[in-house]
Ligand SMILES: Nc1ncnc2c1ncn2[C@@H]1O[C@H](COP(=O)(O)OP(=O)(O)O)[C@@H](O)[C@H]1O
């Protein structure tokens with residue numbers, strides 16, 4: 001019995017061999033969504049996966065979110081918050097609180113989980129080392145079914161206008177895993193709250209990453225019947241956005257995947273972060289998981 005179990009373990013490791021050979025030396029950007037930071041077991045599993053990637057010669061870069069955690073803090077402080085097209089309308093006070101939660105508390109928690117799993121991580125935000133310069137964006141409140149569209153001022157919401165990868169290269173070359181909070185400064189010196197998916201996509205593009213994983217709280221992109229779409233092209237995604245199948249927080253997610261694959265990332269995968277070791281299953285087994293997006 002024990003021999004059979006051990007043989008199955010050995011076969012699982014051997015199954016990973018072609019993938020390990022293919023990905024050695026490549027960079028992977030992993031977007032860890034606030035909704036995927038469930039239980040301590042999931043957090044430990046996530047950190048172990050990241051450390052394992054580094055140990056087998058891949059360069060993982062973590063970009064994290066924290067939308068639900070910002071929401072709880074705003075509620076505790078009695079600050080109202082609204083979303084337009086999946087983006088949080090951000091006034092000066094909300095930007096300060098978002099930075100405190102993202103770059104202060106969540107960023108350091110992830111750094112400690114990776115440390116506890118035996119890795120070396122350094123936490124930074126877009127502000128550090130000139131990593132990301134943000135540009136203010138305006139939102140579009142759209143109802144495609146009724147053809148209604150209006151422009152909305154989102155306040156201090158930015159998108160990456162420029163990414164300088166040199167600080168990441170320095171860390172990666174020193175064997176360190178960068179952990180990035182989605183906050184950046186604009187040319188105007190203001191602090192901008194950047195959607196974590198958008199931040200991660202821009203970093204994946206700048207690194208020319210082999211894989212861009214987005215860990216969230218659904219199995220992937222679902223159709224109107226709730227069926228998982230395992231493979232999607234940018235054209236198919238445009239159709240699902242137009243007919244309203246993709247909505248809310250899934251909008252910035254798929255938009256950033258399309259932008260990333262069109263700017264040189266080999267593939268983006270939206271994965272269920274509630275499944276233990278979802279990333280390893282996707283990478284190192286033949287069946288894959290989640291929604292794979294390719295140009
Ligand atoms: N077509 C769709 N397929 C899957 N999820 C969708 C779809 N349209 C909207 N969503 C919503 O998008 C959410 C994921 O986005 P979000 O809550 O921002 O996650 P995260 O915090 O991980 O970034 C899902 O939980 C789901 O409610």
Ligand SMILES: CC(=O)N[C@@H](CCC(=O)OP(=O)(O)O)C(=O)O
Pocket residue numbers: 032033034035064065066067068070086087088098157158182193194195196197249
């Ligand atoms: C502009 C904007 O919406 N910023 C996001 C940043 C955090 C984030 O994106 O977190 P998740 O990945 O967990 O959703 C926010 O304030 O919630």
